[in-house]
Amino acid sequence: MVLKLYVSANFGGGGAIVAMVLAEKDISYETIFVNLAKKESKTPEFLAMHPFGQVPLIDDDGFILYESRAICRYLAEKYADKGPALLPTGLKAMAIFEQAASVESANFSPALMKVAMEALGKPRRGLPVDQAVLDEALVGFSEKLDAYEVILGKQKFAAGDELSVVDIFHLMYAPALASRAGIDIMTKAERPNVTRWWNELIARPAWVKLQAEGYKVATES
Ligand SMILES: N[C@@H](CCC(=O)N[C@@H](CS)C(=O)NCC(=O)O)C(=O)O
Structure with missing residues (x-):
């Protein structure tokens, strides 16, 4: 299943850095826009994924992860061999x-x-x-x-x-x-x-x- 990236429609912030790692690694993903003004990140369904009701968030085949820096690190580790390494070893x-x-x-x-x-x-x-x-x-x-x-x-x-x-x-x-x-x-x-x-x-x-x-x-x- 393709990775889902939940972000607000305005490009920037944490969503931008997650998208940057995905781009550097050339990973396909589907973007799901969350309308923060309409409180779409505060619905019971969204809060079940993210207790703070924020974006970005990823759903990687059922694995839910939030906090942009943590997502970037996860993606860099998962796709270590694709594109630039982005994480050191040693x-x-x-x-x-x-x-x-x-x-x-x-x-x-x-x-x-x-x-x-x-x-x-x-x-x-x-x-x-x-x-x-x-x-x-x-x-x-x-x-x-x-x-x-x-x-x-x-x-x-x-x-x-x-x-x-x-x-x-x-x-x-x-x-x-x-x-x-x-x-x-x-x-x-x-x-x-x-x-x-x-x-x-x-x-x-x-x-x-x-x-x-x-x-x-x-x-x-
Ligand atoms: N430390 C978090 C910050 C997340 C964050 O503040 N997201 C904002 C959008 S850039 C948000 O969802 N705001 C709505 C809210 O807090 O209710 C990260 O880096 O992912």
């Missing part, structure tokens, strides 16, 4: 991978979310952007990127010299800062290593195709 490489995964969820993502809430979330809800709040959030996020500049000065990707799912995790909300809010914080001249990494990531054919076409809507087998 004790120390795996430890560095776990370190990078924690850095993304504990440092990058919370700081980014403060920027995204103000610069993307508020306009989407028809609310005015508070420039002082946005400026403070940008300072906080810049400090995280300064640390990334050091890390990426020593290695090509977030978890070492190979692309991994951790790099893909960073595609959850950061691309929309430039494309939707005109904030080019990921490609500042003073952070050449972050810029190199970021430009390489967003130029990957799988990501470029997803940007143009969004989620796959038809089932392929």
Whole structure:
């Protein structure tokens, strides 16, 4: 049975990174759109799959999994031999991978979310952007990127010299800062290593195709 990916219709967030792993691995899937505004993720049927009533979620032949990063890791492991490896092997490489995964969820993502809430979330809800709040959030996020500049000065990707799912995790909300809010914080001249990494990531054919076409809507087998 083809894998089912439950997402909201707007391409982005956790759904985008799951779709990116599927694209990198060239895995067929069927997209099921969940209308969050209509509370379709809060029905008893959906809550039986996901107690928090959120997307993304996958149904892989009856195996239900939620949390976008966990889904990405599952897919990378399941399809290890297809496309780029996306997960390292070996004790120390795996430890560095776990370190990078924690850095993304504990440092990058919370700081980014403060920027995204103000610069993307508020306009989407028809609310005015508070420039002082946005400026403070940008300072906080810049400090995280300064640390990334050091890390990426020593290695090509977030978890070492190979692309991994951790790099893909960073595609959850950061691309929309430039494309939707005109904030080019990921490609500042003073952070050449972050810029190199970021430009390489967003130029990957799988990501470029997803940007143009969004989620796959038809089932392929
Ligand atoms: N940590 C979760 C976040 C999931 C999440 O917040 N999903 C949002 C859409 S991007 C959602 O379903 N919101 C509806 C709700 O929380 O009721 C993940 O990465 O999968």
